Amino acid sequence: MKPKHTNDDLMETLATTPAKVMLAEKGQSLWHHAWLRLKQNRLAIASAIILALVVVLVIAGPMLSPHQFDAIDWEQMSVPPDFSSAHYFGTDAMGRDLFVRTLYGGRISLLVGLVATLVSLIIGITYGAIAGFFGGRVDSFMMRVVDILYALPFMFLVILLMVVFGRNIYLIFAAIGAYIWLDMARIVRGQTLSLRHKEFIEAAEALGASKTRIIFKHIVPNLLGIVAVYVTLTIPQVILVESFLSFLGLGVQEPFTSWGALVNEGAQDMEIAPWSLIFPALFLAITLFSFNFIGDGLRDALDPKDR
Amino acid sequence: MRSTPKTGNAMTDPLLSIRDLTVQFQTQDETITAVNHVSFDIPKGKTVGLVGESGSGKSVTSLAIMGLIPQPPGRITSGELLFKGEDLLKKSESEMRKIRGDRISMIFQEPMTSLNPVFRIGSQIAEVLMLHRGMRKKEAWEKAEYLLDQVGIPDPKKKIRAYPHELSGGQKQRVMIAMAIACEPELLICDEPTTALDVTIQKQVLDLMLDLQDKYHMGMLFITHDLGVIADLADDVVVMYRSNIVETGPVDTIFTNAKHPYTKGLIACRPLLEGNPRRLLTVADYMDEAGNEKIVPAERFEPMVKEDKSGNPVLLEVKNLKTWFPVKGGFFGTTKDHIKAVDDVSLTVHKGETLGLVGESGCGKTTLGRTILRLQSATDGEVIYDGTSIMDLSGEALRAMRSRMQIIFQDPYSSLNPRMTIGDILTEPMAIHGIGDNKKDRYARAQELMRKVDLKPEQLSRHPHEFSGGQRQRICIARALAVEPEFIICDESVSALDVSVQAQVLNLLLDLQEEMGLTYIFISHDLSVVNFISDRVGVMYQGRLLELDTAEEIYKNPKTDYTRNLLAAIPKGIPKSLLQQRRNTL
Numbered sequence: 001m002k003p004k005h006t007n008d009d010l011m012e013t014l015a016t017t018p019a020k021v022m023l024a025e026k027g028q029s030l031w032h033h034a035w036l037r038l039k040q041n042r043l044a045i046a047s048a049i050i051l052a053l054v055v056v057l058v059i060a061g062p063m064l065s066p067h068q069f070d071a072i073d074w075e076q077m078s079v080p081p082d083f084s085s086a087h088y089f090g091t092d093a094m095g096r097d098l099f100v101r102t103l104y105g106g107r108i109s110l111l112v113g114l115v116a117t118l119v120s121l122i123i124g125i126t127y128g129a130i131a132g133f134f135g136g137r138v139d140s141f142m143m144r145v146v147d148i149l150y151a152l153p154f155m156f157l158v159i160l161l162m163v164v165f166g167r168n169i170y171l172i173f174a175a176i177g178a179y180i181w182l183d184m185a186r187i188v189r190g191q192t193l194s195l196r197h198k199e200f201i202e203a204a205e206a207l208g209a210s211k212t213r214i215i216f217k218h219i220v221p222n223l224l225g226i227v228a229v230y231v232t233l234t235i236p237q238v239i240l241v242e243s244f245l246s247f248l249g250l251g252v253q254e255p256f257t258s259w260g261a262l263v264n265e266g267a268q269d270m271e272i273a274p275w276s277l278i279f280p281a282l283f284l285a286i287t288l289f290s291f292n293f294i295g296d297g298l299r300d301a302l303d304p305k306d307r
Numbered sequence: 308m309r310s311t312p313k314t315g316n317a318m319t320d321p322l323l324s325i326r327d328l329t330v331q332f333q334t335q336d337e338t339i340t341a342v343n344h345v346s347f348d349i350p351k352g353k354t355v356g357l358v359g360e361s362g363s364g365k366s367v368t369s370l371a372i373m374g375l376i377p378q379p380p381g382r383i384t385s386g387e388l389l390f391k392g393e394d395l396l397k398k399s400e401s402e403m404r405k406i407r408g409d410r411i412s413m414i415f416q417e418p419m420t421s422l423n424p425v426f427r428i429g430s431q432i433a434e435v436l437m438l439h440r441g442m443r444k445k446e447a448w449e450k451a452e453y454l455l456d457q458v459g460i461p462d463p464k465k466k467i468r469a470y471p472h473e474l475s476g477g478q479k480q481r482v483m484i485a486m487a488i489a490c491e492p493e494l495l496i497c498d499e500p501t502t503a504l505d506v507t508i509q510k511q512v513l514d515l516m517l518d519l520q521d522k523y524h525m526g527m528l529f530i531t532h533d534l535g536v537i538a539d540l541a542d543d544v545v546v547m548y549r550s551n552i553v554e555t556g557p558v559d560t561i562f563t564n565a566k567h568p569y570t571k572g573l574i575a576c577r578p579l580l581e582g583n584p585r586r587l588l589t590v591a592d593y594m595d596e597a598g599n600e601k602i603v604p605a606e607r608f609e610p611m612v613k614e615d616k617s618g619n620p621v622l623l624e625v626k627n628l629k630t631w632f633p634v635k636g637g638f639f640g641t642t643k644d645h646i647k648a649v650d651d652v653s654l655t656v657h658k659g660e661t662l663g664l665v666g667e668s669g670c671g672k673t674t675l676g677r678t679i680l681r682l683q684s685a686t687d688g689e690v691i692y693d694g695t696s697i698m699d700l701s702g703e704a705l706r707a708m709r710s711r712m713q714i715i716f717q718d719p720y721s722s723l724n725p726r727m728t729i730g731d732i733l734t735e736p737m738a739i740h741g742i743g744d745n746k747k748d749r750y751a752r753a754q755e756l757m758r759k760v761d762l763k764p765e766q767l768s769r770h771p772h773e774f775s776g777g778q779r780q781r782i783c784i785a786r787a788l789a790v791e792p793e794f795i796i797c798d799e800s801v802s803a804l805d806v807s808v809q810a811q812v813l814n815l816l817l818d819l820q821e822e823m824g825l826t827y828i829f830i831s832h833d834l835s836v837v838n839f840i841s842d843r844v845g846v847m848y849q850g851r852l853l854e855l856d857t858a859e860e861i862y863k864n865p866k867t868d869y870t871r872n873l874l875a876a877i878p879k880g881i882p883k884s885l886l887q888q889r890r891n892t893l
Contacts (some may be wrong), residue, residue: 199722203783206680207736207790208709217735221726 034225037301044297047290054287058106067097069104070255080275090275092265101257102280108258109284112173112242113235119177120234124184125227129215131185132192143189146182154179158250169252172245176238187230191223225302232295236288243284259284321348321389322526323372323494328386330367333379341367343550344385347543349494354520354527356541356558358534358573360805361776364550365530369496372528373413374403390494409439412487414480416499421483422471428455428482429467435489454485459515476668477508481515488519495520496528501536505667505832510876513540532805535577535878538562546570568593568600576810578839580862580877583611586817587810587839613858616660616842622794622826623656623679628688630671630678648674650850651688656794661820661827663841663858665834665873671850672830676796679828680712681705692794710740713787717799719779723771729782730767733757736789756785760815777808784815788823796828801836813840834877838862846870 038044062069065088073087077095081088089098131142158175165171195201196219204214243260245251252258259280266277330342342364349355359365370376372388374395388395390411398406407413415421423431432454433447442450448467455463458481471479480500487495497516501509517540520527529537537544537558544561546554546569554567565571572590584607592603630649633642648671656662664672677683679690681697690697697708716722723732733753734746743749754764760781771779780800787795797816801809817840819825831837837844838858845855846869853867865871 199716199718200724202682203714203716203722203786204724204735206682206709206712206714207786208706208739209735210739213739218724222724224726 034298034301038297041297041300043293044301047293047297050286051290051294054106054283054290055110058103058110061103062100065097065100067100069100069257070096072096080273089279090273092276093269093273096255098262098276098279102259102262102283105257105259105262105280106283106287108169108252108256109239109242109260110287112176112258113239115173116177116180116238117231117234119173120181120184121227121231123177124181125188125220125223127181128185128188129192129219129223132189133196133211133215133219135193135196139189143186146185150182158245162250167250167253169256172242172251176241179241180234180238184227184230184234187226188223191226192219195219195222229295229299229302232291232298236291239284239288259287320351322351322391323349323528324389325349325368325372326387326389328368328371328388329384330364330371330376331382331384333382340550341381342371345547345552346386347545347552347555349526349528350542351493351526352520352524353542354529354537354540356534356537356544357528357530357547358532358537358544359547360532360807363547365547366498368547369413369498369528369530372494372496373407373411374398374400405439408435408492409490410492411494411496412490412492413496413498414483414487414500416502422479424471427468427470428474432482432486432489435486439490450489451485454489455482457488457519458482458485459511460485477504477512480504480508480512484512484515484519488523488525491523492525494526494528496530498530499532500529502531502533506834506878507667507873507876509536509878513878516540532807533577533878534562534573534806538878546573569598573807576807578810578813578835580835580838580874583839585609585611586814589810589814590807591811611839613842616657619657619659621655622658622693623828624689624691625652625654625675625679626689626691628652628675628678628690629686630674630683631686647671647850649678649685652847652850652852654845654852654855656826656828658793658826659820659824660842661829661840663837663844664828664830664847665832665837665844666847667832667873670847672847673798675847676714676798676828676830680709680714680796682714706739710736710742710790711792712794712796713790713792714796714798715780715783715787715800718803719776719783720803722783723779723786725771728768728770729753729757732771732782732786733767733789736786740790742790753785753789756788759788759819760785761811775808777804777812780804780808780812781815784812784819788819793824794826794828796830798830799832800829802831802833809836816840834862834873846873 067073067087073091073095075095076082076085076087076091077093079085079087079091081090087097087099089102091097092101127142127146131139157179158172161171161175201214201218204218209217239259242251242258243263246258246260247264252261262280263277263284266273266280270277325348326346328342328345329340332339332341345364345368347355357365357368367376367381371383372395376383383396386396390406395403395406422428429448429451432451433442433444436442436447436450437444440447452463452467455467460466460478460481466474466478471482474482480503483500500516501512504512513536516527519525529541531537534544541558544554544556544558545552546561546567548567548569554561554565554570561570562574565574569590572588572593575588575593576590578587586607588603588607592607593601595601628649629647629651631645631647634644634646635641636643650671652671652675654662664675666672674683678685681700685698688698692708692712695708697705700708727735730750730753733756734743734749737743737749737752743752750767753767757764757767762778762781762785766774771782774782780803783800800816801812804812813836816827820827827840829837829840838861841858843856844858844861846853846861846867848869853869854861854865856866861870862874865874
């Protein structure tokens, strides 16, 4: 039986044409092809460059300023951007330099995004792949656990954690990560179920490969495409959740800050000092847009259909 | 089948005249010509067979006729498509939409995916009628019922309300045909409509298409990779190779007096029920890489002689094997019934022989193979391999056994991990079983395997998607050989390949058997292939083994009606009038 279609036939025409066959003997991986396609996507590439700039700025930027993120300048409270005093973004109502605070906030926001996503990635992939691979009762039990965790209200969980353990930035990482991985586990499980009955998995089984090997060498690498896309969409989601928590006053603690906390403060004296809202909000928006565009680009580039 | 002799080339008034058609595709770094200055006619009421391997441009030609070439990247750079004198290429998209499905319709290869799963089949047929004939719903449904009756769907009154998943593969293809002929088209394009079907169903569908063509007097363009399929069907044959037409002519002339070496190769590469050479002839025997004709050495025609291997020691013994799948029902999920996929099958396989298993899809032949390899657990019975019962093996013992028994799957597209290089794919099983001393040694072994299956060892660093279907199947064979097995189950291993490639892979399997003393169980729905490669053949039906005997005995003296029906359904490969002639010369 030939599960092929005319479109595939067309692809075959393209693939088996002599000129293509003459290509260098060197192998080209799917990632290489994906990269070639991603390069064509100007929006995604531009976003990646902007994101890289933001990261560099957030790491190295504070060194360019003579001010400390928690130092209060008693003479200059709520002043607009002023280059002569090196307050590039102005100061907040307490006289702290906004340029440095925005970049410090960026460190926290991006760190929360990355760490929480990483946590969700590790738990989610392992959990989902195991549930999907073993199927049957194991799968039913594991997914019911996920359903129960889903049913817990997230805000309630965070407030409970705060009350019991006190306000701690690491707790926020953990809380968000522990919440986000549920989505990842579901996506990975669904993909694994459809991969489970691919013939190359059966072939590995017939070759005597152990279950661990099949899961981590054959299934997980094939999930990376969709996971990569999902990660770029999860990071902004996490940053937003953190912003929301900070907005509610449950996030990072003074004098530390994050983009979400800065936007919260800025919104309060928006009328007298609009710069204290504009700059952090701008950084937040640019970062979120960049992640989303990269995610879209990756999804197109990794689509197996235009292999 | 067809009683009237075909004169072909009724050039008087062609229905569709393709003149100098060229289609190109623009990729990132080059322009690929998929169809190169192609011209041929489809006369009214006649069938033209368009034959070629995948990638030869035959499907692109049909898409061009339908006006379905995606533009860009596609571009029609020259030619005209004269449909009753009007050039289809000059029509606007909205004019083409009116023609498609009404005056020209198309049947696709894969009936499983060409029907929309969420609509009843009645409404899918009625939709075409309401769209093109402006019928009201009630009228269209009545017509749909009539059409279902015409294409031989039993109980059309009830079946019209069925969803696609409630029908079998053959029935779905009948529904597709009903949709295609709903508006009584003048031209019907069939793109490999029977490739996905079993032989018996294939014969029924082909017969049906012939009937309908007579009834509606349609012109038909029948696209296939298998000359055997159209032998009984087509009036004229057009052979395409690498984007060009290499030969055209009436079907009888093509079979008796093919001019182009490619056509000769295509005719020769299909195994017949009798008089096969020792190794199947392939296109490469008739033509070199550059397309020049070669003289086939006489020893290539040496007939196949099968040795009697029943004296060899028994390698595999299957005793009363049962694999039942429970059917659960009710609120508490209690087992109500069983699907008996394999039901009380006993057989023995001797060292060095090939046991063929044939039967239609769903007969349990694949489940039997999987159960023997412990990829599926058995309900009851015993499998004894080389004196050890393998039913209770586990852990290390099972793993060790796996290096001795291997499987090659059907679909070369899904049986290789797309994320791994060929080198990794071939060395992984060696690493699992501790074959080879180190990485370097395993890599050298992998290179050796590549040579064994006629692939270039330099290609080890490539990924599966860079290979064609036939090459991928060779890689699958190499992977199975990596653990140095003595027994291999080939589960429909050549069914997804073009006939010309199929012949090469069959030859390779035979060469490897001779060289390494392998034992095969060869599972297939294609009886002529099984007959060619097997020493003994078992016929399966509804989970049971109906008969098991030497290949020759099964084909000459079938004992059951079922086997006789299967045999009658095989496309003869050459028109019947010529079969006798060929028999006399052999």
